[in-house]
Amino acid sequence: MRLLQKRNFAIVGTPHEHVIKKNTSLIDEHCKRFIEMSPLFFLSSSNAEGECDVSPKGDFPSGVQVLNNKQLVIPDRPGNKRVDSIINILSNPHVGLLFLIPGLGEVLRINGRATIIKNPEILSSMSLKGKPPLLGIGVDVEECFIHCPRALYQSKVWNSDSWPDKADLPSSLEIFHAALRHNGVELKK
Known part of the structure; x- marks a missing residue:
């Protein structure tokens, strides 16, 4: 777990003690339920040179499997075959993960270390329409916490009245x- 108290907050000020201590290195029962209800999350990664990628991952709720309070597995379903994250x-x-639940302003953030897995037993338990994923991304959780709803509320992302006209x-x-x-x-016309 990152120790926020060791950072220099001279410019922005010091966060409240509760903000500093909300980080945990465990997936507790509340975080597990959040993950189980999330049909959309974002996976951030970077290569050894620091070149970054963020990939949206959509699945049925409970698509990500929580193995225990320190590990989860993300199914890597067939897609565009770019495999940037892999x-x-x-x-x-x-890696960093950001889990969302439609209509909810809070997001669950998880940071950790990932490995690529091909364990048939785990992958078969993550089948979708009878097909297991080809690969899984195992994550050893190092940091887990709920993030405040300010950005999603201010952006009105869940409020369809604020959405732009698709024709524009x-x-x-x-x-x-x-x-x-x-x-x-x-391109051919």
Whole structure:
């Protein structure tokens, strides 16, 4: 667990003692329930050179398996086959996770060390539509805590009245095609 009290807070001030002591290195029953109810989380990783990646991971609630109060496993389901997180973990095991529950402002943050697993018993227990994930990302929890709701409340991300009109936004296909053109790929009309 990181010791916040050793950091220099000369610019922003010192956090309240409760903020400093809310970190734990365990997944207790409340955090386990939060993870079980979260259908969306973000996995951050970086390679040995410090080049970062954050990947959204969506699954059914309880898709992430809590093995015990110090370890969890993330299913790595088939996707775009970029495997950015997997490649990063092979050179730098440090990861961060941010779990969200729709409509809830608080998020659960977990930091730890990851390993790539291919244990058939664990992976088969994480099957989706009869298919186990090809790989799993095991995380040894070093830090776990609930994060305040300010950012999600102020952004109004759960308030559909504040959402922009989709007609005003570029589509994901437009963004994808623009990136391909920037990289010299000629698209057929």
